[in-house]
Amino acid sequence: MAKILIPTPLRQYAEKNNSVDVAAGTVGEALASLTTQFPDLRKNLFNDEGKLRSFVNVYVNDEDIRYLQKDATPVADGDTISIVPSIAGGRC
Amino acid sequence: MLTQEEVSRYSRHLIMPEVGVEGQEKLKAAKVLLIGTGGLGAPVAMYLAAAGVGTIGLVDFDVVDVSNLQRQVIHGTKDIGKKKIDSAEETMRDINPLVKIIKHDVALTSENALDIMRDYDIIADGTDNFPTRFLINDACVLLNKPNVYASIFRFEGQATIFAAEGGPCYRCLYPEPPPPGLVPSCAEGGVLGILPGVVGLIQATEVVKLILGAGEPLIGRLLLYDALAMRFRELKLRKNPECVCATGEMKLIDYDHFCGIVKQPEPPPLVNEIGPKEVKAMIDERKDFILIDVREPHEFQIGRIPTSNLIPLGDLPKRMAELDPNAQYVLHCKMGGRSAKGCDVLRAAGFKRVLNMTGGITAWSEQVDPSVPKY
Numbered sequence: 080m081a082k083i084l085i086p087t088p089l090r091q092y093a094e095k096n097n098s099v100d101v102a103a104g105t106v107g108e109a110l111a112s113l114t115t116q117f118p119d120l121r122k123n124l125f126n127d128e129g130k131l132r133s134f135v136n137v138y139v140n141d142e143d144i145r146y147l148q149k150d151a152t153p154v155a156d157g158d159t160i161s162i163v164p165s166i167a168g169g170r171c
Numbered sequence: 172m173l174t175q176e177e178v179s180r181y182s183r184h185l186i187m188p189e190v191g192v193e194g195q196e197k198l199k200a201a202k203v204l205l206i207g208t209g210g211l212g213a214p215v216a217m218y219l220a221a222a223g224v225g226t227i228g229l230v231d232f233d234v235v236d237v238s239n240l241q242r243q244v245i246h247g248t249k250d251i252g253k254k255k256i257d258s259a260e261e262t263m264r265d266i267n268p269l270v271k272i273i274k275h276d277v278a279l280t281s282e283n284a285l286d287i288m289r290d291y292d293i294i295a296d297g298t299d300n301f302p303t304r305f306l307i308n309d310a311c312v313l314l315n316k317p318n319v320y321a322s323i324f325r326f327e328g329q330a331t332i333f334a335a336e337g338g339p340c341y342r343c344l345y346p347e348p349p350p351p352g353l354v355p356s357c358a359e360g361g362v363l364g365i366l367p368g369v370v371g372l373i374q375a376t377e378v379v380k381l382i383l384g385a386g387e388p389l390i391g392r393l394l395l396y397d398a399l400a401m402r403f404r405e406l407k408l409r410k411n412p413e414c415v416c417a418t419g420e421m422k423l424i425d426y427d428h429f430c431g432i433v434k435q436p437e438p439p440p441l442v443n444e445i446g447p448k449e450v451k452a453m454i455d456e457r458k459d460f461i462l463i464d465v466r467e468p469h470e471f472q473i474g475r476i477p478t479s480n481l482i483p484l485g486d487l488p489k490r491m492a493e494l495d496p497n498a499q500y501v502l503h504c505k506m507g508g509r510s511a512k513g514c515d516v517l518r519a520a521g522f523k524r525v526l527n528m529t530g531g532i533t534a535w536s537e538q539v540d541p542s543v544p545k546y
C-alpha cells in the first residue's frame with residue numbers, strides 16, 4: 080500500500096480525509112484509485128483531457144513525478160504520494 | 172561601520188560568529204522589498220526591522236480592517252482605517268528607528284513592478300493572489316533577484332526561494348495558475364491566525380540567511396508546513412529546462428488575463444444627470460468628486476459655486492490630459508445645455524463617472540444658494 084496525502088484545499092472533495100491508502104503499482108493507478116473512491120476530486124486534479132492540471136504537482140516521496148516517469152512512475156509499498164496544489168494566500 | 176548605538180542594539184548578533192560585525196554591516200547595507208503587509212508581511216517586516224535590515228520597502232495599497240487583526244500583528248486596533256503601510260511603518264519605527272522604510276502606496280502592476288523592485292536586493296512575496304504572484308516571479312527572473320516566497324491556506328503553508336541564481340522559479344513549480352474559483356482564497360477558506368506568523372518567519376529567516384550568506388538557503392526545496400499535524404516536509408524543486416525562466420523568453424504580461432480573471436466592463440451609468448440639491452449634498456458630505464464649470468471666464472466672474480473649477484467647454488478637449496479619467500465629475504454651465512455637451516466629450520474620451528447638473532447655475536441659485544446671481 081502507498082499513502083496519498085491530500086492537501087487542505089482538496090480535502091473537502093475527499094470526505095475530509097487527509098490521507099488515503101491505495102494499492103497501486105504506478106502513480107497513475109494510485110490517482111485513478113483515489114478518484115474512483117472520491118469522484119469529486121477528479122475535476123480538481125485532471126483537466127478535460129484527463130491530464131494532471133498544471134497547478135497541481137504530484138510527488139513520490141520528495142521527487143516531482145514530472146522529473147520521474149510521470150503517470151508511469153512506479154510506487155512501492157510504503158511510498159508517500161503527495162498532491163501539492165498551488166495556494167496563493169498571504170496578504171489576506 | 173556600526174555606530175555605538177547599533178553595537179548596543181545588535182549585541183546579541185555581534186557575539187555570534189555567524190553574524191558578527193561583518194554580518195550586521197551586511198544587514199545594514201541590505202535593501203529588502205516586502206510586497207504585502209498583511210498576514211505574512213507583518214511578522215517579516217517586524218523581525219527584519221528588529222534585526223537591523225538597513226532599508227525595507229513596503230508595497231501595499233490596502234487599509235487596516237478589523238478582520239485583519241486576528242493575524243496581522245503589525246497593525247493594532249487603533250490603526251483600523253489607516254493605510255497598512257503607514258500603520259506598519261509606525262510599528263517598525265517603534266521597534267527600530269535606525270532602519271530606513273520606503274513606502275510604495277500602490278498595487279504592483281506590470282507597468283510599475285520593475286521600477287519599484289529594481290532598487291532592492293531581495294524581494295519577499297507576501298501577497299494573496301495568483302496574478303500578483305506570477306508578476307513578482309516574472310519580474311524577479313527579469314531583474315535577477317531572489318524571491319523569498321511563502322503562501323498560506325487554512326492550516327498549511329508553503330515556502331521556498333524562487334529565482335535565485337541557477338535556481339527554479341515559480342513557473343518551474345507551477346507553469347499556470349488555477350482557473351478562478353477552483354482553489355478557494357483565504358477570504359473564502361479562512362486561515363488560522365497564527366499560521367502566517369510561523370510561515371512569515373520562515374520567510375524572514377531565509378531573507379536574513381541570504382543577506383548573511385549563511386547556512387543552506389531554501390533554494391530548490393519546497394517546504395510544506397501543516398500546523399494541525401505540526402509537521403514540516405520538504406519536496407525537491409527543480410529548474411524546468413522548458414520554463415520561460417530557462418529559455419530566456421520571460422516578459423511581463425497581463426496577469427489578470429493570464430489568470431483567467433475577466434474584467435467586467437463597467438456598467439453604463441444609470442443616471443447621467445444630477446440635481447443642484449444633490450450636488451450641494453455631495454459637497455457638504457465631502458464626497459470625492461470634481462465639479463467643473465464649463466462656462467466662459469466672464470460668466471464665472473458673475474457668480475460661481477465655490478468648489479468649482481473653470482474649464483470652458485471649448486477648452487475641454489485640450490485640457491483633458493489634466494483630468495483623471497477614473498475620478499467622479501459633475502459638470503455644470505448656465506442652464507445645463509453646454510455642460511451636457513461637455514459630459515459627452517468626457518465620456519467619449521473614456522471617462523466613466525460623469526454627471527451633468529440639471530438646470531445649471533440658474534437652478535443652483537433658485538434651489539440652493541440665492542446669493543449667486545442669476546443672469
Ligand SMILES: [Zn+2]
Nearest residue numbers: 340343414416
Ligand atoms: Zn522557471
